[in-house]
Amino acid sequence: MQYIWINGNSDQGVSPDNRALAFGDGLFETMRLSGDCISHDQLHLHRLMDGCRRLNIPFSQATAESDFKLALAVVESSAHKFWRLKYIVSRGATDTGYFCDNTVVPERIMLLEPFTRDVVSLQQHGVSVIPCRWRLSHQPALAGMKHLNRLDQVMARQEWSSSDIFEGLTADSEGNWIEGTMSNLFVVDKTGCVITPRLDNCGVAGVMRHVVMNTLCPKLGLLVEEKNISTFESADEIFLTNSLIGIVPVTRLADKTYKIGQITRGLQRALNTKESGL
Template identity: 40%
Template sequence: MTKSPFMLINGVATDTVAVTDRGLAYGDGLFETVQLRAGRPLLLDLHLERLRSGCERLAIDTRTLFVDLQQDLQRLKSLCPMQSFGVLKILVTRGAGGRGYLPQAGMTPTRILMLSVMPEYPHSPAQVGVRVRWCDMALALSPRLAGIKHLNRLEQVLARSEWDDPYIREGLLCDTEGFVVEGTMSNLLWVRGSRLYAPLLDRCGVAGVVRGRLLQLAVAAGIEVVEGRFGKIEFEQADEVMLCNSLIDIWPVVTLGARHWSVGPVTRQLQSLLAKDYLAC
């Protein structure tokens, strides 16, 4: 039997949020998805740093927010054995308020912490690689929202609805100008020659925590990193392709339509570097 999620909302063990909450009404908020190992949240400081940055971008009041979140985390540990779960999701909305787009002054942010079991990923995708496809959905350019993990994920919902083949693990998205951006749930990296390539995320897409950490680890290991705007043709000339996020870590891509790749040495090196980095968390 699947274990039910355990939730805290504003420090209280409940699964109820106000119907007037702006996260529900407008997607006015942010979220972080954190992997737990033996109850230990991986890269938590980086997740909270991105959450803080997103709150500043959306002008969500943070005066007591992060003190409150730390207290929520301690309460979560005291109420629930975190080691029996694999995923911690942190959501912050602007709070509950009246109708209309204009936020009311003095709103108190809503804090939601949710523990869930780790998703099952059969057939060892991190080892043998995965099959992916291009999505028809294109990401709109929105520099004001680019990079942050806001609650409005309708583009990703529509993109993920394009296929139901269980053997296709992910769909790849371009922006409306045709530049490769990311997967529906993951960031995209690839290798050509001796260089590691990553799409720029200054106009759309999510700047993933694991993506950012992998780029740092690559530079420290002497791998040249190139961020830029690349079309499908340039991307498909890669020697190695990989997906990454906070739950899957790194999945090599081995098939995209008629294009096939082997799991390459840089992918294996980054998997090893990330695993060592997690031990230091």
């Protein structure tokens, strides 16, 4: 069951002139819908609009909000509890070539489908991850954005096919661990400080990462710090985040096992009291 809207219509095809297709010229958000709302919709919209400003895409937030209502109408009348909404904003369709003037109208592609993954089990039991050999592109001017140039993640994701491995961690060109292919990375050190990599040169500034750093850690009185992680030697707990899975503990990284610690559990509880079902 998949719903597709292109520019707000239930069409089935994207124009071959679309710049998202031609150049990866656009942004996307992947969101969790439950009940009658999009979780953290304001944070997703904020990141999307910030990305549009950085890429000079003249997109109106009202358009996104209007699109989101189409998805919410489906979800409200459905028996499925959770849905995944992928929302792509392309700069639009133009002639061949990189040039694009101000009159080009952004195009939106929206895919909605039930999200049936057993997230509660992932959160409860934790996951195994591997370190990827693929290194992330170094590009400060695009760092943090959830743009459509995602070959780094595609290539890193090819490094495993076993379903026992949940995620692969990717490092920057200097060997600092930055994130998973589809999640952000957190480490808790022996002192109880929650650490997440800086995203100055690469990486996606995840919405759930933002929630952990700016809502949950302060709420629990936990110190949170953005800094380079070149080794996991001092890691007492490791966890991953994204908008669909929430906070998921890492119980195995390569050959080493990790316990699911009290800080990870505390953050999970804080998130779950904030959002029913996660």
